Amino acid sequence: MICETRVVTRRIARLAAILIVLMVLGALAGAQAKSPAAKPPKTPPRPKLVVLLVVDQMRADYVDKFRGQWTGGLKRLVEEGAWFRDAAYPYAATETCAGHATISTGTLPATHGMISNEWFDRELQETVTCTDDSKVKNLGYAGAGVTGGNSASKMLVPALADELKFQTGSGTSVVTFSLKARAAITMGGRLGDAVTWFDADVGAWTTSSAYPVAAFVEEFTKAHPAAGDYGKTWAPMLPASAYLYDATATGAVPPAGLGAAFPHPLRGNPDSTGPDPVFYCQWETSPYADTYLTRIAETAVDKLELGARAGTDFLAVSYSSVDYVGHAFGLRSWEIQDVLARLDHDLAELFAHLDKKVGRGNYVVALSADHGVVPIPEDIQKSGMDAGWLNVESVKERIEKSLEPFNYAKPAVAKVGARAVYFTPGTYDKLKNDPAALRAVLEAIQSVPGVAHVYRAEELEDRPSTQSPMLKAEAASFLKARSGDLLIVPKPYWPWDSSTPTSPRQYGTTHGTPNYYDQRVPVLLMGFGVQPGEYFQAITPTDIAPTLAVLCGITLAPRDGRVLGEALKNSSARPVTPRPARAAPPKQP
Ligand SMILES: [Zn+2]
Numbered sequence: 001m002i003c004e005t006r007v008v009t010r011r012i013a014r015l016a017a018i019l020i021v022l023m024v025l026g027a028l029a030g031a032q033a034k035s036p037a038a039k040p041p042k043t044p045p046r047p048k049l050v051v052l053l054v055v056d057q058m059r060a061d062y063v064d065k066f067r068g069q070w071t072g073g074l075k076r077l078v079e080e081g082a083w084f085r086d087a088a089y090p091y092a093a094t095e096t097c098a099g100h101a102t103i104s105t106g107t108l109p110a111t112h113g114m115i116s117n118e119w120f121d122r123e124l125q126e127t128v129t130c131t132d133d134s135k136v137k138n139l140g141y142a143g144a145g146v147t148g149g150n151s152a153s154k155m156l157v158p159a160l161a162d163e164l165k166f167q168t169g170s171g172t173s174v175v176t177f178s179l180k181a182r183a184a185i186t187m188g189g190r191l192g193d194a195v196t197w198f199d200a201d202v203g204a205w206t207t208s209s210a211y212p213v214a215a216f217v218e219e220f221t222k223a224h225p226a227a228g229d230y231g232k233t234w235a236p237m238l239p240a241s242a243y244l245y246d247a248t249a250t251g252a253v254p255p256a257g258l259g260a261a262f263p264h265p266l267r268g269n270p271d272s273t274g275p276d277p278v279f280y281c282q283w284e285t286s287p288y289a290d291t292y293l294t295r296i297a298e299t300a301v302d303k304l305e306l307g308a309r310a311g312t313d314f315l316a317v318s319y320s321s322v323d324y325v326g327h328a329f330g331l332r333s334w335e336i337q338d339v340l341a342r343l344d345h346d347l348a349e350l351f352a353h354l355d356k357k358v359g360r361g362n363y364v365v366a367l368s369a370d371h372g373v374v375p376i377p378e379d380i381q382k383s384g385m386d387a388g389w390l391n392v393e394s395v396k397e398r399i400e401k402s403l404e405p406f407n408y409a410k411p412a413v414a415k416v417g418a419r420a421v422y423f424t425p426g427t428y429d430k431l432k433n434d435p436a437a438l439r440a441v442l443e444a445i446q447s448v449p450g451v452a453h454v455y456r457a458e459e460l461e462d463r464p465s466t467q468s469p470m471l472k473a474e475a476a477s478f479l480k481a482r483s484g485d486l487l488i489v490p491k492p493y494w495p496w497d498s499s500t501p502t503s504p505r506q507y508g509t510t511h512g513t514p515n516y517y518d519q520r521v522p523v524l525l526m527g528f529g530v531q532p533g534e535y536f537q538a539i540t541p542t543d544i545a546p547t548l549a550v551l552c553g554i555t556l557a558p559r560d561g562r563v564l565g566e567a568l569k570n571s572s573a574r575p576v577t578p579r580p581a582r583a584a585p586p587k588q589p
């Protein structure tokens with residue numbers, strides 16, 4: 001009986017075990033059947049926020065020369081980010097509007113159409129800026145009266161920010177700031193939610209009717225007017241021994257009242273008792289404007305909860321003061337080192353803010369510049385190298401004179417802007433069929449001191465295949481409807497001087513040529529999806545937007561750049577199988 005009882009007990013136990021197994025299997029099957037309905041579909045990881053930073057006129061070699069002076073955000077980008085050490089624009093018109101539009105769209109000026117800061121409009125027979133738009137009205141924040149109208153209507157392709165907003169469909173906010181309209185607008189595209197720039201004539205933060213008026217910008221600018229910095233004195237932040245070069249830069253042309261060397265008082269006209277347009281120009285040429293842009297960007301993060309919602313938001317800041325300081329004092333100045341050292345502090349604060357609000361690693365930063373700059377010619381001349389100024393007025397005068405022996409109406413030239421000659425209506429068509437007159441014009445231009453090459457428009461159309469890097473660069477900047485009839489390339493270290501006998505030159509140095517010093521810029525990526533390191537491949541800033549686009553899972557319309565795949569981590573959606581650990585090598589005796 002005992003045995004029977006045991007057998008019965010064992011049978012019962014076996015049945016119970018089978019039942020338990022069946023129940024477990026059933027539960028598992030049920031759970032599997034339920035899982036697709038219970039869990040939402042897996043969304044591949046995306047950055048919460050794209051942070052695009054453009055440091056206007058920052059040369060790539062500033063990183064090499066001055067990074068010993070940095071302890072903050074610029075240092076962090078170099079040490080924690082992917083640092084591309086050979087990045088350069090592949091085109092000729094190295095100007096602010098072209099550079100920002102290139103970074104923002106991933107295309108060349110020949111594609112995006114922002115060929116320079118301004119060009120001669122043949123229909124209107126007047127010079128227009130790249131953001132002029134008579135259909136919109138500028139709107140000043142904090143009750144300021146501003147004039148004009150600016151928008152992205154002349155940009156021929158969408159910005160990355162536009163594509164992000166349209167394609168993700170998850171409430172992306174696009175916020176951009178700069179002192180310059182041409183920077184804030186090209187970065188913000190057509191769909192920007194808060195696109196803000198500074199009008200130095202009236203000291204007002206501005207947007208236009210092309211964009212929404214942002215309540216947080218109104219509130220911030222009312223509470224913190226730029227005039228709050230009136231009366232400050234910009235003094236060196238670092239000990240004197242930390243700066244390279246002389247304390248007074250050779251050939252500097254500072255804004256009125258700022259002085260040629262430290263300390264620089266920000267007090268406007270000598271007889272002013274409050275902020276005036278001269279003060280606002282001084283303020284733009286000081287580190288205080290960079291700090292202001294950083295604070296308002298942080299406020300945008302807080303007020304709009306950027307990076308804290310479902311989609312990927314977009315925040316762009318173009319720091320314009322490095323450009324103003326560079327134009328005034330040049331690249332071998334204490335001022336350029338100081339404005340960068342202070343920007344390094346501002347960026348440390350911005351990144352700390354983003355770490356706290358968005359989370360370290362949840363946002364991706366791309367920092368670059370819109371162009372470089374040439375050394376001050378008078379400074380180079382001291383060393384005995386060939387340098388000088390290429391005078392715009394001389395070009396115009398010599399062309400008119402060269403046509404005197406031929407049968408041409410005066411004036412033949414409608415406009416000589418930096419780089420380009422535009423003839424009066426019909427003149428260039430006539431010249432093309434008049435070889436002797438055209439030769440005379442070309443020889444006249446070549447005779448102006450500082451001219452290296454002159455290209456005719458028809459040589460640059462449709463991006464010809466060529467071995468000449470200069471022709472290729474000119475063609476990448478060329479758009480028939482907007483570009484000049486003749487394009488002039490200056491010799492190295494011969495920047496354009498656009499002063500006239502009645503208006504002396506307003507700057508110490510400038511940029512805007514196809515020389516490498518104008519084309520070469522830093523490109524630094526950091527954060528979400530970025531593989532840190534130093535990268536020596538030759539790249540261009542057209543690669544920034546396609547790279548950010550791939551991280552965000554979107555596709556650009558056209559692109560001239562490529563994805564910087566070498567600096568991206570493998571997607572966590574496709575985990576890479578870890579390699580088996582290698583056996584430790586035998587210890588050396
Ligand atoms: Zn610029």
Ligand SMILES: [Zn+2]
Pocket residue numbers: 057096323327511
């Ligand atoms: Zn500039």
